[in-house]
Amino acid sequence: MTDLPPLPAENDPLPAPVRNAAALQFLATRRSTKVIHLTGPGPDRAELEQLLRLAMRVPDHGKIGPWRFIVVAGAARHRIGALMGDALAAANPATDDTARALEAQRWLRAPVTVVLVSAPLVPHKIPVWEQELSAGALAQNLLSLVHAAGYGACWLTGWSTYDAGAASVLGLAPGERVAGFINIGTATEAPTERVRPDMDARISWLD
Template sequence: MASTAINPASDALSPADLLASRRSIVPDALVGPGPSRAEIDRLVEIALRVPDHGRLSPWRLILVAGETKDRWVERLLALADTREDAAKVRVSTRKLACAPLVVVVVSAAIPGHKVPEWEQWLSAGAMCMNLLNGAHAMGYGANWLTGWHAYDAQATALLGLEEGQKVAGVVLVGSIAEPATPRPRVGAEDVARWLTL
């Protein structure tokens, strides 16, 4: 149970209002307690409800929490120290430390399949979004990151990725210590138009 969460998600909100109220929470504001094991199972169940052309399941989830997360972050920091941009990537890596749960979404697209790889990649992206919405609906905050550790071969090797697999997103989940600061957003009139032929 997210006892310290100050998430506006509520049973009083309609599903549409709930989706409209979702915000990405800065990593430092994602704190314990995190979701329970039963809540994590439910969150994964929600994540799996994505469009999946051909029923390929072209994604995998890697759940990272507790002492394992601490060791993972330590190893990433050690790798960061070997890079030319060490100071910058250490800051990026530290973002992984606060949230009690990290869900790494892995794109496991099947090359050469009749379902284009692009559609398979999009399905992995949809899984990241479902995790964000699911966490929000359950009263938790979340943030979808990538960062250097999503692209560096040594960093991704720590996750045991198979050949051809890529990190689609690193989703941090936790209770919300501080709400997201409102920010200007584009309006529908800026990005949507009706097709006329």
């Protein structure tokens, strides 16, 4: 894919905010795609690389980039899935062959899984909380970009988000944490709108 916008260079003049009806409509109707509704193809390496670079254009207090991506695609899905099955068994001795195979299978559902890693700088004058918030913004930005590029995606977590053995399979450094597994592929069906939290209760005006 070559139709993705190029990344601006530092100090390039950028457009001032203008009303963008298409962007508003896009955000009003974007939804995640359930992983069971993802299939191939996903973005190829060149396209995904560009999407990840665009996704990194997020608010980031201190401009420190306290996050990184690990892309699991192709044959690596089998390798990581098998190792995650082993990690699950190590974490929980009650894991039987079925559970282990199920865990391996989880890595094969989507053609691409982007592991979003929160990598806060510690100690640092920017609080860890703010660095982690930037990782959350990165995840949402990636979901939107992937959708805009014509793919479905969903942000998942699970036991392996919180397991030291799983972190070691992914090669995380001490202090790094999985912020999410962003599963990406072609959506096999269009979504419907979901239940939303009570929005009235979540907006206060002090005016």
